[in-house]
Amino acid sequence: MPDYAFVRQTDGFTCGPTVAMVASAALDPSYGATVSDAGEEQHRIHAAASRLWPRKLGTTPWGVAGIISAHTAALGVRYGWRLFRGDLAAAIAAVECDWPVAMLIGAAIPRHWVLIVGHRDGVLECFNPARGVVASIPVADVAARRLEPLGFPRAFALVLPRHVTS
Template identity: 85%
Template sequence: MPDYAYVRQTDGFTCGPTVAMVAAAALDPQYGATVTDPATEQHRIHAAANRLWPRKLGTTPWGVAAFISRHTAPLGVRYGWRLFRGDLGPAIAAVECDWPVAMLIGKGVPRHWVLIVGHDGDDLHCFNPARGVVTTIPVADVRARRLEPLGFPRAFALVLPRRVV
């Protein structure tokens, strides 16, 4: 992952665009080199990903997946989303192959995006755009709905790579 850990979301609605930007920059260094103003880029992505969705409701899983896919399609990979039902196997396999995975978390409703950028033993390393840091979370805590160090306890959805070659 490039050194985008210093990037923070600019407001309470740009966690999804920030996660999409960091993932795309990690997978497409040419794109990453063009991001000279992360705050402006977050708002550009937010507008592009939410053409029919109210921006005050954040960014949809399909919007995050579509933006990342624009930068991975030349690599033969598209991103798609799925509801989280307790299975982290595909997410762990992806990050072990250097494909970041976006995870939508919340309490009663989905509220915040984080980016899984690594896996080490029983832990996941998650970039949290609210703080601009990578936080280590035990895999068991994701399944047990104990994600409070990321701001909310529960995972709702994953945005994962899918081969299309």
């Protein structure tokens, strides 16, 4: 995964577009090379992903999945979303094969997107677009709702590679 520490979300509503942009750039380097203004690109993605959804409510899981899938179609992979039910096996398998996984987190309600970019020895590496940093989170802490280093305690949904098309 390239170093995206310089990328930060531009406002309180663009964490999802930022995560989608970083994942897309990692999976499609030709797309990444075209992004000259990350803030402008975040807003373009937000508009594209939220056509029927109020932007002030953030970005939906299906919106994030759709943006990433647009950049993985040539690779034969589509991203999809699912509710988080305590199992990270598919997410871990994906990131171990260099497929980033978006995770929607929050407290009582979903509020923030982060991007799982790696896994090693039971620890996830999660890019947090609010700070532009990668935080280390033990896998056990996700199920135990201890994600405070990412800003919120609980995972709600995952956006991950769903199936390979031929």
